[in-house]
Amino acid sequence: MTAADLRLLVPEIVLIAAAVTIYLGGAFSTARRAWSWIAAAALLLAAVALWSQNPSADGGSLGCDALARYVQWFALAAGALLVSLASRPLRFDGTPEYVGSLLLTVAGLMLVAAAEDIVLMFVALELISIPTYVLLYLGRDDAESQESAAKYFFLGVLASAILLYGFSFLYGATGSTAFSEIRAALDGTTILPPGFAVFARLAMVLVFAGLCFKVAAVPFHFYAPDVYQGTTHANAALLSVVPKAAGFVVMARILVAAIPGMEPYSWGVVLAVAVLTMTFGNVMALWQDDFRRLLAYSSIAQTGYILLALAVGLAARDAPGAWNGIVALWFYLATYAAATIGAFATMEYLGRAERRLDSVDDLAGLGRTRPAAAAVMAVCMFSLAGVPPLAGFWGKLLVFGGALSVDTSGTAGWWFTAAAVVGVLNAAVAAAYYLRIVAVMYFRIPLATPPARGGRGAWMSAVACALLVVGIGIYPGPLMRAGNFCDQQLPRVDAGAKHHSPPFGRQKNPPPPQSAPQFGMAATKKVSTPNAYHIRRTLVLSQTRVTTSCHIIFK
């Protein structure tokens, strides 16, 4: 803990201080509307602090690489949108606690992004989880809300135990809690018992499993639909963005950066989970009538795409530019978050305190009764479906393009091509239910005009999200470049220097000890640069997707 650390922590400190102030103030004051303003001010202050930081400073257990910066900005933006979305006071006690917990989750996400150490990362993850449990309970006051809080709590605790067990093996295999030392231990810089790599593998599986709960990947996703359905729009938006982002940060930090030499194992697992996840989410979503449940399945499916990007990042970590999986991952996550928050914010705005809009059917005829809200919702849905001029399209293009650019000379390429095909088919299925919402809004006869008393904050949030989606869609360059930058600074292992595939504990001949790590050797995994052929393949696939989805919708 040094002064440099403290300076790096200023944004988080601001947020936590604001949260504590709100917590304590809430006990004495009844000003229900002021808390959101304080939270917004804190977010603004944190943004200023983040802006004025010197990114080159080096903290001990705090990282400040570009990935951290990216996620911190992401967290602040998402936090602002969520605070705005949830700015309508609760109908009963608990408003200050609600707002404070919201700020704490944002601070937790920022800390997770910056953590360079297992201990801090664990505590930061819990700083997201525990306020989330409280938030889930606070949003509503009926049995459904209690049920969803209980489900999320119990399963979350289980996942957190699994994650911790993974951490324990990670620590055991390398003898350190700092990611830099873990990385050094595993890539052969530090002498380590070779069999211990198996512990690293155990650690990887358990950590991945624990994180799969956070990002809602099959088969750790089961809580998501029930919990989303049972809670408020604001909470659903929070759940679909903040824990997910945290999960993916940790995955990027640990799977990609901290455990080198595992890629031949890890990408297969991640790819399998990705394919299962997107398929499960999409086919289940076809059946849903409840809006939040539908979007829960949608968020599961989107997790599948993001995991696909992660697998690409693992299999072809040296891929250049935009086709790198990690870049695609962050770009996709940002576009997904904007569209999802926008959708939930629109729903929140359309309802009122006594009566939420829950069902997709509540949106019938919205195009006539509330054209502006319908337009915002349609933009979000189109973006989630990946319709071209919007942000979601670029996300999907990057993900599938990345998957197709994995070198096809090995088996990996074929697996990735197959996964991309499955992904495209999935996206076709997905378009069916996203466009169904649009169809309900524009082609059905309105039953009743939604009250639209959800508050100005929710509406502002919705409009901001729609603008973001359109803006990123029209001009995706800056966001892609930001993600690109974050990939360049992720610690990268030279492929020639890592010891290859230590199999499970009983190899007859230990590999010849390497006198010195050889840097600069040619990468063993070839990555074909994306060319016109890949782009064309991707576009053809998208075309198929559109056609198929049209069939699904209109038949």
Added chain:
Amino acid sequence: MHPEIALLNDFLLVGAALFGVGLIGFVSRRNMIVMFLSVEIMLQGVSLSLAAWGRFHNDFGGQTLVLFIIAVAACEAAIALALILTLFHRRCSLDIAAWHFLREANQPPFRDVPLPEEPAERREPWPRLPPAGVRPETFGEKDKYRPRV
């Protein structure tokens, strides 16, 4: 066999056992409090592993993490207690299976397997108050030896 390696091995095995037993408890027991206790057992297993690893690596990192685990477990316990209390007040049951209202729309609700018949204790008839003006019924001998209420 180096004693330190032996120690590590044994501790890791005990840790795994605790983790696994806790897992079984979490999955199979339906009482929410027992479920939470099971998670704590799992965390005990993790703590043992971490402590052993810390000793093996001669490093305090493991022990530190255990401390944080305890702290976090305390937080979770606080939330869990509050949550379980409110849940109990709503359904008057600690059964987690009582909370499955949120599910796919067309799925049948969970049905408890009927408990096998326990040998029911013979219930003594309680005295009943007759309506006013009616002479109470008597049971003869039983009135005299009625057990105390």
Added chain:
Amino acid sequence: MFDVQTLLILIPVLPLAAALATAALGTRLLRGRSHVPVVTAIALSFVASILLVFQLQERIDERAAQPGSSRAAGVEEVVARWSWINVPDAMPHPVDGRAETPGWGNFNIEVSLRADPLTAVMLAMVTCISMLVAIYSIGYMRGDPGYWRFFAYVGLFVFSMTMLVSASNFLLLYVFWELVGLCSYLLIGFWYERPAAAAAGKKAFLVNRIGDVGFVLGIFLIWTTFGTLDFGGVFQSVGQHAGDWRVTAICLLLLLGACGKSAQFPLHVWLPDAMEGPTPVSALIHAATMVTAGVYMIARCTPLFAAAPDAQYAVALIGGITALLGAVIAITQTDLKRILAYSTISHLGYMFVALGTGTLLGITAGMFHLITHAFFKALLFLGAGSVMHAAGGVIDIRRLGGLRRRLPVTYWTFLAGCLSIVGVVPLAGFWSKDAILLSLHDRSGLFGGGLFEILYLTTLLGVVLIDFYMFRPLFLVFHGQEKIPPEAGDHLHESPGSMTAPLVVLAFGSVVVGAYFEWTHGFAHFLSFTPSFECLAQSGHAAIDTADKWRVATIGSVLTAIGIAAAAMLYLGSGKAVARLARAMNVFGLYSLSYGKFFFDPIYNVLVVWPLLSVARLAAWFDCMAIDSLVDRCGRIPKLAGAALRPAQNGLVQFYALAMVFGVLVLLGIMLM
């Protein structure tokens, strides 16, 4: 004041701006005044065209004044505005030893306009006729609900047509070729609520498409042969490709395109149906301007055709067949506008024949006829429109009669047009027809070629037939006893001034323009400075014998006189003579053939349309029954999969936890195996 470049750009841009303005403001602001921007713009374009002609004339005079200069160096000016497509090294160098054009393989398409005498003449003609027709339309279209739409289309058409004739490469030419086709389609189907109009528009579009396929293939072949699409580049290097089969193929493909646009046999069937459009449209697009695009294109590609004599024969042959065919069919038709349409087909055939001679004389004759034809055919159509306007839309000549007194202006102008078209001395038609005859006579006499002998005789026959089919409607409609159809009501009267004024102007033009050009020799001289015609200079063009000239003129005039006399005898008298003649002809089936338009439509129906439709129906059935249902089934798969998976989401925390444990177990298993 204006230099060539500015004028060249102004000419198309003005109508385009007017069209856009009308389209934008027509419904709200302009409504009944929708004609104002378009007419103004076209008039300004016309002025600009005339200025352009004068500017070029000045340069030609300068060139001629220079000692030692020859016609070989044409006058042209190319304005390149911007590069539209630029793909350097788009094609590898030829492997079969063909010569390379400068700039070979650079697929560089510039939006460039060219000014040379040919273009200038076309521009002047197009803008002049367009202006008159637009003025005429003010009266004709008044009160139509699509008033603004009409003028927007007309503006768009004038833009496209002027761009077409001033485009400087094949691709640009093709773009505007299609655009005029589109305007034609829109204007034929202007009254789209009438099924006949919609069908006619579709037919025109589809038949044109066949020609366009040829044109496009021709352009592809030009690209692969010459490595460029620029007129200049192609025509410069065509000499190196003499005798190459590719050039012949290119010419034949281009000819196919021209046949489609200019309604030549066997693609002529769309033009008569196109008369479903408003009459001004028929006058403008389907008589005077658009249909001459094929003629213009062949004239423009003269260097190519000069290098492929076989293709030239084909041009002449097609022209000859069409000229005769159109004339024969026209004799028996009863719809005034259709008669004029077949007459147009026939006259376009004349122009093709003239172009097919491949001599400078022939080509200037063809272009000369193009100009004069534009005047008198536009006049005749507008006159027909005037009749329709007065008669409540009735156009069947059997139901009209003796309108001479009711419609004096229309009558006299129509008469002038008729006299001009049949070639009465000294009206315009005489001079241009005479030029064509002379060129044919010249060609047949020079080489003793069998084909041109026959064509010469055929055209002479056409000269007789033209009298029949032109004077028949004139006599039936304007002479004899007065027949007024009930649709006309009781207010049969002369058209308003905005309609008659163009008629008068056109009549004046039909009378004098030929003589003016012929006596001043201005037209041929002017046109011969076109760079495209440079190649003809080398072919050695002998001076024409004055005796030949007199002989041809005499033969033509005599035949015309005989024809007029016969027609007057037949149609001014009782109808019995006609009926008897028809019966006599029908012994050989000639009358039925003619009346049934040689049965082109049924033949096409059986040979082309019906098989295609059957295949289409089969494909549709297959698509519907097999593919669609397959896709439907596939579309159901995800939903079924979802149904199969739904029980997993049963709401039980314990089940969820167990699933997670199994997930971890499976992952561990995969990892440790």
Added chain:
Amino acid sequence: MTNHQHILTLAVLLGAVGLWLMLPRGGARGRAVGTVLGIVALGLWFSQFHGLGQWTADGMFFVLAAIAVVAAVGAVTSRNPVYCAIWFGLSLLGTAGLLLLAGAQFIAVATVLVYAGAILVMFLFVLMVAQPEGKASCDQMSWEAGVSAAAGIAMVGVLSVAIGGILAPSCPAMPPIAPPTQEELAAGVLDPHQVARLGDELFGRRLIAVEVAGTLLLAALVGAAVIVNQFSGRRHDGQQKTV
């Protein structure tokens, strides 16, 4: 398959069957058999332990390990939630003893204090409040006892095989491992001033985490308060006891 894998497989199978028999399944049949099987399995499994070198320490370890594991099984299988909690406390004591044995004095004490002293008592309290009469159906019936037992024991088996495989004396991968010597340990984690050094670590390198944990405790406190507070002001949804 090596001998050690055979033994572990057998232990795992026996353990799974034993646990399944011991878990509440609505009746008490087979519990004794299950217990016997479980003890046999535990013995087999213990045979894979390598021992610590001296028999007193060995004895201590085995006793404590047995207490921890058996008590955990008891906590998981007991019908009465109160007994569950008490078994759990016993398991905690065993764990704490094991931690002491490993030299982690501070966390051993912290475990006893925090878990046994605070959390467990609170749970017992809640149990008393919530379920004074015992014998709820949810305590009598486990959910899918067989499958759960199989899954959990499979997890133990996989982990045991993995751990034992790496750390077994026969493994050729062993030579490079250089475990710390006693001197090193005495200067490290077994330092007499171990607690001071742990504190040093905590409030030096890990200060940020400590602060965050403090925030976490506050959040949990406030959260628990607001959760309980809310329900007290709320109506019930009218459902009666469904025992």
